[in-house]
Amino acid sequence: xxxxxxIPALILEYRQLTKLVSTYLKALADDIHPRTGRIxxxxxxxxxxxxxxxxxxxxxxxxxxRTDIGREIRRAFVAPEGTQLISADYSQxxxxxxxxxxxxxxxxxxxxxxxxxxxxxxAQINNVPLSEVTSExxxxxxxxxxxxxxxxxxWGLARRLKVSNAEATEIIASYKKRYANIASFLDExxxxxxxxxxxxxxxxxxxxxxxxxxxxxxxxxxxxxMAINSVVQGSAADLIKLAMIDLHRLIREAKPDQxxxxxxxxxxxxxxxxxxxxxxxxxxxxxxxxxxxEAAMDLKVPLRVDxxxxxxxxxxx
Numbered sequence: 001x002x003x004x005x006x007i008p009a010l011i012l013e014y015r016q017l018t019k020l021v022s023t024y025l026k027a028l029a030d031d032i033h034p035r036t037g038r039i040x041x042x043x044x045x046x047x048x049x050x051x052x053x054x055x056x057x058x059x060x061x062x063x064x065x066r067t068d069i070g071r072e073i074r075r076a077f078v079a080p081e082g083t084q085l086i087s088a089d090y091s092q093x094x095x096x097x098x099x100x101x102x103x104x105x106x107x108x109x110x111x112x113x114x115x116x117x118x119x120x121x122x123a124q125i126n127n128v129p130l131s132e133v134t135s136e137x138x139x140x141x142x143x144x145x146x147x148x149x150x151x152x153x154x155w156g157l158a159r160r161l162k163v164s165n166a167e168a169t170e171i172i173a174s175y176k177k178r179y180a181n182i183a184s185f186l187d188e189x190x191x192x193x194x195x196x197x198x199x200x201x202x203x204x205x206x207x208x209x210x211x212x213x214x215x216x217x218x219x220x221x222x223x224x225x226m227a228i229n230s231v232v233q234g235s236a237a238d239l240i241k242l243a244m245i246d247l248h249r250l251i252r253e254a255k256p257d258q259x260x261x262x263x264x265x266x267x268x269x270x271x272x273x274x275x276x277x278x279x280x281x282x283x284x285x286x287x288x289x290x291x292x293x294e295a296a297m298d299l300k301v302p303l304r305v306d307x308x309x310x311x312x313x314x315x316x317x
Contacts, residue, residue, distance in 0.1 A: 050229065100299040121178075143161060149228055189227045189228045247292055259287070
């Protein structure tokens with residue numbers, strides 16, 4: 001017999017779909033400028049405390065990408081006739097910056113070898129060969145890799161992986177044991193904030209950290225996570241701004257028949273830049289964009305940029 005879908009799952013699906021319709025489909029249509037036929041968002045320099053640009057009116061950085069149906073909204077963003085879109089995205093940039101700042105030999109070695117970083121970490125913390133890493137072990141390593149900067153807790157990891165708190169605790173403990181330099185680096189970020197009252201990015205941009213010694217455990221824990229996140233994510237923000245300044249100069253100075261001639265930088269979404277470029281030399285423009293983005297900062301591990309040419313934003317991801 002056919003099994004009925006549980007009511008809570010249907011309610012969650014309904015909420016997701018109605019939010020997509022009201023927040024994006026209807027709202028974005030209302031934001032189209034009557035004269036240009038485009039959406040003209042604002043990008044703000046001093047809103048996000050980490051130093052990243054923020055987007056408003058509308059907030060294009062909230063276009064959903066975590067679900068298949070949410071990603072479909074990107075199909076509505078299309079290149080004008082005669083042009084293509086180039087989507088260029090830094091790969092695992094915060095992990096690479098953390099490898100550089102912590103000087104952790106195991107993480108650096110994995111990046112230098114060009115390995116699947118989540119599989120490499122899974123092999124390390126589970127003490128198995130790369131070829132024997134299971135999909136569950138890789139998922140656990142991936143969650144810790146991305147969560148370590150945000151102060152992942154055993155409870156939070158257990159909920160995401162659908163495992164017990166004890167198993168999640170063991171995964172985190174194994175990670176910190178294998179990547180001891182990362183654990184030390186995280187502690188150093190907190191101690192620096194406690195001693196100085198601020199933390200700073202690789203380029204020296206400072207962020208005050210209050211509540212680092214607050215009597216309230218929740219406020220104190222939040223300040224500690226903020227200290228770590230501000231260094232790593234703040235340095236990633238510095239990096240992409242360096243790349244944007246460099247590419248803006250190259251685009252402005254590009255002469256006829258050069259790869260970036262006629263190219264426009266139109267969006268910055270977290271670790272991703274989106275360009276509009278003439279159809280005839282889109283591939284050459286993509287290659288130069290990748291080259292410049294990967295050279296924006298000199299790290300102990302290579303920077304990697306995934307870039308695609310497409311007629312719409314969805315196909316570029």
